[in-house]
Amino acid sequence: MKELAVTNLCKTYIVNKRQNNVLRNVNLSIHEGEMVAIMGPSGSGKTTLLYTISGMDEASAGSVDFFGKELFHLKPNEMSDLRLKEMGFVFQQMYMLKNLSLYDNIILPAYQSPEGKSKKGRLQIQQRAKMLMQKLHIADVSDNGVNEVSGGQLQRACIARALINQPKIIFADEPTGALNKQNSIEVMEELANINKDGTSILLVTHDMKVASKCERVLYIEDGDIKEEIQLGKWQTGCDGLSRERKLNEWLLKLGW
Numbered sequence: 721m722k723e724l725a726v727t728n729l730c731k732t733y734i735v736n737k738r739q740n741n742v743l744r745n746v747n748l749s750i751h752e753g754e755m756v757a758i759m760g761p762s763g764s765g766k767t768t769l770l771y772t773i774s775g776m777d778e779a780s781a782g783s784v785d786f787f788g789k790e791l792f793h794l795k796p797n798e799m800s801d802l803r804l805k806e807m808g809f810v811f812q813q814m815y816m817l818k819n820l821s822l823y824d825n826i827i828l829p830a831y832q833s834p835e836g837k838s839k840k841g842r843l844q845i846q847q848r849a850k851m852l853m854q855k856l857h858i859a860d861v862s863d864n865g866v867n868e869v870s871g872g873q874l875q876r877a878c879i880a881r882a883l884i885n886q887p888k889i890i891f892a893d894e895p896t897g898a899l900n901k902q903n904s905i906e907v908m909e910e911l912a913n914i915n916k917d918g919t920s921i922l923l924v925t926h927d928m929k930v931a932s933k934c935e936r937v938l939y940i941e942d943g944d945i946k947e948e949i950q951l952g953k954w955q956t957g958c959d960g961l962s963r964e965r966k967l968n969e970w971l972l973k974l975g976w
């Protein structure tokens with residue numbers, strides 16, 4: 721089975737001639753179809769890890785085998801191609817274009833891919849966008865502008881946009897960080913559904929409720945993965961409270 725395998729990943733920032741070793745020989749793997757959360761104290765390197773694994777930020781050392789491709793050996797155009805087609809991104813600061821409708825924001829990444837160059841391809845993209853908007857319950861606001869929808873609707877549009885090119889994996893940084901409790905629950909349910917359909921998900925969160933929906937949780941501290949816990953696949957109707965309790969006990973032991 722293919723996987724995303726990270727080996728001895730290091731990231732060092734140098735600010736004012738001072739070296740900050742933010743990631744120190746991180747090793748981890750995400751299997752195809754897995755949904756994994758990264759938790760850890762503030763400043764432990766969670767976001768840096770997500771950015772470095774996804775090639776958005778340059779690593780100082782180490783390697784990332786992206787489902788069979790050595791990420792850091794790719795040429796810049798191969799890297800941007802791979803990121804466009806095989807990775808989806810959901811961030812807390814939702815990078816949506818304010819002068820476009822939700823629908824146009826969603827189809828934009830696909831129109832930039834080779835599929836978007838032909839009329840037939842564009843039709844397929846439009847169909848996929850409509851299907852995704854229906855699935856994520858935002859079809860009725862598809863023509864609204866980014867400022868004319870709720871935070872939850874906007875975040876679901878971000879998820880639709882991340883999915884438009886049918887990526888292998890979604891990287892999500894605090895996907896529910898800006899949402900209220902109800903919207904947060906809904907967005908997590910959507911992510912769990914997407915994962916059920918086969919897309920791998922790697923997300924960073926401070927929220928135990930969010931992490932408890934994941935199959936596995938990694939704990940990062942001082943730039944290294946210290947521990948991990950297996951919670952098993954989330955299923956509708958499974959005992960959410962007992963998963964949360966298990967996660968809570970584990971985090972308390974780790975001094976979180």
Ligand SMILES: Nc1ncnc2c1ncn2[C@@H]1O[C@H](COP(=O)(O)OP(=O)(O)OP(=O)(O)O)[C@@H](O)[C@H]1O
Nearest residue numbers: 733734735742760761762763764765766767768769
């Ligand atoms: N672009 C940058 N330049 C210099 N230092 C940086 C940069 N980005 C992050 N850092 C430093 O790297 C360390 C890890 O930051 P990172 O954002 O990865 O942590 P985090 O675990 O995601 O934190 P939080 O939970 O607070 O979001 C911090 O000490 C931060 O100051």
